[in-house]
Amino acid sequence: xxxxxxSAIEDLVRSRPPGRDACAWAEASLLAEIEATAPGDVxxxxxxxxxxxxxxxxxxAQTRQF
Numbered sequence: 001x002x003x004x005x006x007s008a009i010e011d012l013v014r015s016r017p018p019g020r021d022a023c024a025w026a027e028a029s030l031l032a033e034i035e036a037t038a039p040g041d042v043x044x045x046x047x048x049x050x051x052x053x054x055x056x057x058x059x060x061a062q063t064r065q066f
Contacts, residue, residue, distance in 0.1 A: 028063035035060075 016025045031049070038044040046056040 024063070027059065031056075031060055031063055 012026055012029075013022045016022050031045075034045045034048050038048065042053050042056060046053045049056055049059075051059070
Protein backbone atom coordinates (compact mmCIF):
# COMPACT_ATOMS: atom_id res chain seq x y z
CA UNK A 1 0.00 0.00 0.00
CA UNK A 2 1.12 3.54 -0.65
CA UNK A 3 1.22 4.67 3.02
CA UNK A 4 3.75 1.92 3.79
CA UNK A 5 5.89 2.94 0.82
CA UNK A 6 5.72 6.62 1.76
CA SER A 7 6.70 5.77 5.33
CA ALA A 8 9.68 3.70 4.17
CA ILE A 9 10.84 6.53 1.91
CA GLU A 10 10.55 9.03 4.75
CA ASP A 11 12.59 6.75 7.02
CA LEU A 12 15.24 6.39 4.33
CA VAL A 13 15.50 10.13 3.77
CA ARG A 14 15.76 10.81 7.51
CA SER A 15 18.51 8.20 7.96
CA ARG A 16 20.88 9.61 5.33
CA PRO A 17 24.17 11.12 6.48
CA PRO A 18 24.03 14.91 7.07
CA GLY A 19 24.65 17.00 3.97
CA ARG A 20 24.18 14.11 1.54
CA ASP A 21 21.79 14.29 -1.40
CA ALA A 22 18.89 11.99 -0.51
CA CYS A 23 18.38 10.63 -4.03
CA ALA A 24 22.07 9.94 -4.69
CA TRP A 25 22.45 8.31 -1.27
CA ALA A 26 19.33 6.19 -1.78
CA GLU A 27 20.58 5.02 -5.18
CA ALA A 28 24.00 4.14 -3.75
CA SER A 29 22.33 2.25 -0.89
CA LEU A 30 20.06 0.37 -3.28
CA LEU A 31 22.96 -0.60 -5.54
CA ALA A 32 24.97 -1.78 -2.53
CA GLU A 33 22.07 -3.98 -1.41
CA ILE A 34 21.64 -5.42 -4.89
CA GLU A 35 25.36 -6.12 -5.18
CA ALA A 36 25.19 -7.95 -1.85
CA THR A 37 22.28 -10.02 -3.19
CA ALA A 38 24.01 -10.83 -6.48
CA PRO A 39 27.76 -10.56 -5.79
CA GLY A 40 29.75 -10.67 -9.02
CA ASP A 41 26.66 -11.27 -11.17
CA VAL A 42 26.27 -8.06 -13.17
CA UNK A 43 23.56 -9.57 -15.37
CA UNK A 44 21.34 -10.47 -12.40
CA UNK A 45 22.02 -7.16 -10.63
CA UNK A 46 21.07 -5.23 -13.77
CA UNK A 47 17.89 -7.28 -14.13
CA UNK A 48 16.94 -6.56 -10.50
CA UNK A 49 17.35 -2.82 -11.11
CA UNK A 50 15.66 -3.01 -14.51
CA UNK A 51 18.54 -1.54 -16.51
CA UNK A 52 21.15 -2.80 -18.94
CA UNK A 53 24.46 -4.10 -17.66
CA UNK A 54 26.23 -1.04 -19.11
CA UNK A 55 23.85 1.30 -17.28
CA UNK A 56 24.34 -0.58 -14.02
CA UNK A 57 28.12 -0.39 -14.34
CA UNK A 58 27.93 3.34 -15.11
CA UNK A 59 25.66 3.99 -12.11
CA UNK A 60 27.92 1.91 -9.89
CA ALA A 61 30.94 3.98 -10.95
CA GLN A 62 29.03 7.23 -10.35
CA THR A 63 27.81 6.20 -6.91
CA ARG A 64 31.31 5.26 -5.75
CA GLN A 65 31.89 9.01 -5.53
CA PHE A 66 29.34 9.33 -2.70
